[in-house]
Amino acid sequence: MMDKASSIKKVFISTHPFGEISSKPLDLLEAQGISYGLNPYGRKITTSELATQIKDCDALIAGTEIIDSSVFENAPNLKLISRVGIGLDGIDFDLAKMHDVKIAFTPDAPTLAVAELCIGLMFDCLRMITATDRHLREGKWHRHMGGLLYGKTVGIIGMGRIGKTLAHLLQPFNVKIMANDIEPDMAFGHMMGIEWVDKRTLLENSDVISLNVPLTKSTYHLVDDKAIEKMKPTAILINTARGPIVDESALVDALQQGMIAGAAVDVFENEPYDGPLNQCETVVLTCHMGASTKESRQRMELEATDEIIRYNSNEKLKNEVLF
Structure with missing residues (x-):
């Protein structure tokens, strides 16, 4: 020392x-x-x-x-x-x-701010708010047919401070919450009616998936092409955690091919970001502003x-x- x-x-x-x-x-x-x-x-x-x-x-x-x-x-x-x-x-x-x-x-x-942004991005993707705004500014009057958050199944990967706060904020929307964590808080899960599941079950059954884990060796590219293949074609992926948790090239391919319905990305492998996600129509991009x-x-x-x-x-x- x-x-x-x-x-x-x-x-x-x-x-x-x-x-x-x-x-x-x-x-x-x-x-x-x-x-x-x-x-x-x-x-x-x-x-x-x-x-x-x-x-x-x-x-x-x-x-x-x-x-x-x-x-x-x-x-x-x-x-x-x-x-x-x-x-x-x-x-x-x-x-x-x-x-x-x-x-x-x-x-x-930063906990509440990040959790609130997760909620906002869910609504944005489900109702295609950003896409509609962009189209309207281009002179296109097109009312997109979105979906409700109410009654959906939300999968939360990582139930620490932010994941738990997100679960609280989701309560009024009558969602079913599936969660995955390396150390599940069983008492909290029981109180909130959360179903603890493995990652495969969560990916296969969730309408919206929120990533709320820290970046570690075990979470690097946690969501890769194989993980995306397990998701519903109608699913939405939300990443407000850390960029490298998602394989960006795999996400680009999935969005371009319509393998999933959409995504919202607040964090990137390299920031400031300037890459192929910018050209994807079904993704909402923000500038690492979860705590902002x-x-x-x-x-x-x-x-x-x-x-x-x-x-x-x-x-x-x-x-x-x-x-």
Whole structure:
């Protein structure tokens, strides 16, 4: 382990935007006498840019960027990475342990926003709202014949915070919920009337499938061509989790061939996205905006900043990632 001074004097804030909805997170740092640097690029920072910016910093308030050996090696004073959001797949935990860097995140703050976006995307796909808007702007008056969410079977893969919140939000629509999780919460499932099933059963029987799992080695390309072949031709796939969970080329082929009715994709293997999904008529695309509500963003920024202050006050971190 590296011997580091305990106090945090300077923080680099790589996530963008930060402090725009409310200046309170920055005010809290200033009140603690902690200086900070903001992402100067006005976009998602690259790993090489981060490695340059972080050189003299003791802590990092991070977004979804990749934090690899170049970052750790260029930040000898780094003590804490406080992630704005829930996904941790961009952080190399082995390197963090080697360099004696603690990691915290804000798992609760984005939950409701992501779950609400899932619901919105379900309605969009079922009623073809985006497609109709696009056609109308092109001068085409065509009333698409959509379908109801009410009474459908919704399959949720991943029943963590977001999956459970999504299940709550779906209750008024009288849907049948099938769920799959590596550690099913049987008590929650019983309370909510959820049927726990294997992935094959879920894929074969769901009208709408929502992916709400973290990106890990076991979930990489969890939905590939073989998984899509098991889905109903009338099914809709919703991905607000992480891009690489879905094999994008397989999804493009499925949409172009009409193997499934449609999809909504908020996250991509490479972001910003510019690829063949743009040419698919039956997909709704959004820009990794699951947590992008004013309420959630402000809470995430505050919670990430609070972890910096807790560390500086020798207090226990609220949401430390143990590894």
